Amino acid sequence: MRVVMKFGGGVLRDVAAFQRVARIISERKSEAPQDEYCVVVSAVYGVTDILIQGTREALGSSSAVAPFIRELRKLHSALTLGIQRDELRSELNDQLSLKIDRLLNSLTAVAERKALRPDEEDFIDSYGERLSCLLLAGYLKDAGSEAVALESEDAGIITDGNFGDARPLIPQVERNLHERLAPHLKAGRNVVITGYYGISVGGQVTTFGRGGSDYSAAILTACLNADALEIWKDVPGFMTASPRLVPQANFIPLLSFDEAEELSYFGAEILHPRTVDPLRDKGIVATIKNVFAPLEEGTMIGERRERTGGVIKSIAVKRDIALLTVKGIRDADVPGFAWDVFSAMQEAGVSVDAIATSQTDISFTISRADLAKAAEGLRQREKQDLISRWHYDDDMALVGVVGDGMRETPGVAGRVFTALSRTEGPINLEMISQGASEINISFVVKSSRVEECVRLIHEEFFGQRTA
Numbered sequence: 512m513r514v515v516m517k518f519g520g521g522v523l524r525d526v527a528a529f530q531r532v533a534r535i536i537s538e539r540k541s542e543a544p545q546d547e548y549c550v551v552v553s554a555v556y557g558v559t560d561i562l563i564q565g566t567r568e569a570l571g572s573s574s575a576v577a578p579f580i581r582e583l584r585k586l587h588s589a590l591t592l593g594i595q596r597d598e599l600r601s602e603l604n605d606q607l608s609l610k611i612d613r614l615l616n617s618l619t620a621v622a623e624r625k626a627l628r629p630d631e632e633d634f635i636d637s638y639g640e641r642l643s644c645l646l647l648a649g650y651l652k653d654a655g656s657e658a659v660a661l662e663s664e665d666a667g668i669i670t671d672g673n674f675g676d677a678r679p680l681i682p683q684v685e686r687n688l689h690e691r692l693a694p695h696l697k698a699g700r701n702v703v704i705t706g707y708y709g710i711s712v713g714g715q716v717t718t719f720g721r722g723g724s725d726y727s728a729a730i731l732t733a734c735l736n737a738d739a740l741e742i743w744k745d746v747p748g749f750m751t752a753s754p755r756l757v758p759q760a761n762f763i764p765l766l767s768f769d770e771a772e773e774l775s776y777f778g779a780e781i782l783h784p785r786t787v788d789p790l791r792d793k794g795i796v797a798t799i800k801n802v803f804a805p806l807e808e809g810t811m812i813g814e815r816r817e818r819t820g821g822v823i824k825s826i827a828v829k830r831d832i833a834l835l836t837v838k839g840i841r842d843a844d845v846p847g848f849a850w851d852v853f854s855a856m857q858e859a860g861v862s863v864d865a866i867a868t869s870q871t872d873i874s875f876t877i878s879r880a881d882l883a884k885a886a887e888g889l890r891q892r893e894k895q896d897l898i899s900r901w902h903y904d905d906d907m908a909l910v911g912v913v914g915d916g917m918r919e920t921p922g923v924a925g926r927v928f929t930a931l932s933r934t935e936g937p938i939n940l941e942m943i944s945q946g947a948s949e950i951n952i953s954f955v956v957k958s959s960r961v962e963e964c965v966r967l968i969h970e971e972f973f974g975q976r977t978a
């Protein structure tokens with residue numbers, strides 16, 4: 512059996528976390544030595560954000576580089592302290608230090624030029640994974656397990672060269688992994704490999720976008736023809752709602768690929784939405800596992816088998832979004848108008864979440880952080896007289912209600928909206944949309960009302976069963 516395991520930043524926070532993860536992997540390997548383990552890592556918790564921030568500061572002033580690098584060294588070196596064997600620890604510190612030297616060179620060049628090329632940006636952003644990969648391999652060796660640390664370059668994870676949002680070139684990746692990664696697995700070594708990025712045909716680093724190491728893990732799973740993918744978290748799996756909003760939320764044992772994908776789009780911060788694509792193509796099951804309860808089953812994500820649970824599976828919330836409403840010019844045809852609006856978003860590099868249209872208006876949601884870019888794009892269209900008026904509200908949340916069962920059960924929308932009417936003060940639904948997949952209903956509300964909405968819907972669909 513060949514398994515890909517992915518450990519994200521959320522479970523790589525401190526020395527104890529690295530020890531815990533190394534123990535999980537090495538125990539599995541010693542229980543079933545014939546099984547093969549390929550381990551994909553993200554950066555240590557928060558490090559990608561630190562790198563992005565550090566780059567920004569370096570662009571502002573070259574004197575910011577040295578203290579930034581010092582902090583990064585300190586952070587990673589502190590994480591080697593749990594390694595028991597002295598020679599391993601000092602070897603690991605040397606490796607980390609060499610890596611950080613290369614990052615220092617790159618940041619210094621950026622700071623001197625006061626400009627950042629897209630290839631440099633992705634190169635710098637990839638350093639978190641390079642460092643955590645060395646760390647975890649070190650902890651595995653310390654636990655007595657054979658381990659090799661590979662970077663995406665070594666393994667040949669080839670992409671289309673799209674900076675910040677790359678896609679893999681599957682046939683090349685398959686061939687390269689077969690030649691460069693699989694032999695380690697066959698020789699019984701655990702492979703630890705960097706998530707989040709690959710390289711273009713020309714050898715430039717290209718990331719898969721924020722949160723992209725889930726996607727890396729799915730690509731590796733598919734291209735290595737692995738039997739299973741395990742995504743390790745610090746929670747038991749998918750829940751019927753965020754336990755922070757609904758304390759009595761239930762664990763979900765089984766989800767279809769479609770459901771997992773929809774929930775991820777709606778901000779169920781558990782999986783990168785693109786993760787299911789490579790898995791669905793090959794029919795490989797993914798499991799969300801919990802580092803604090805490694806023997807528990809976790810949520811399984813696979814082909815839809817039987818319908819389990821009720822009509823809906825889960826309610827997800829995406830916060831910090833802006834709702835934009837654009838009016839067309841009079842007598843303009845709607846499809847042309849929609850094209851004007853969405854091409855403006857595409858040119859501005861803004862991704863649109865949910866959309867609703869009427870005869871004269873288009874409403875859609877974007878993440879609040881993209882508002883300035885979106886506004887600029889719309890202003891241009893306004894100047895060209897392609898749209899007439901538009902406005903936005905940036906204090907919104909998007910609620911998504913998801914379940915395969917909606918396809919064959921009429922009246923779900925009615926139940927959702929009836930549930931929402933059971934409030935003291937009326938809740939204004941700013942926008943409602945039903946996905947083309949027919950397995951979701953989503954709506955936009957003011958941020959301040961979102962908790963109430965989720966609780967009411969949860970009560971309607973799961974209330975009786977949660978005692």
Ligand code: ASP
Nearest residue numbers: 553554559721722723724
């Ligand atoms: N470290 C990257 C990020 O923070 C990738 C990942 O965590 O999946 O976005």
Ligand code: MG
Nearest residue numbers: 519722725783
């Ligand atoms: Mg993640």
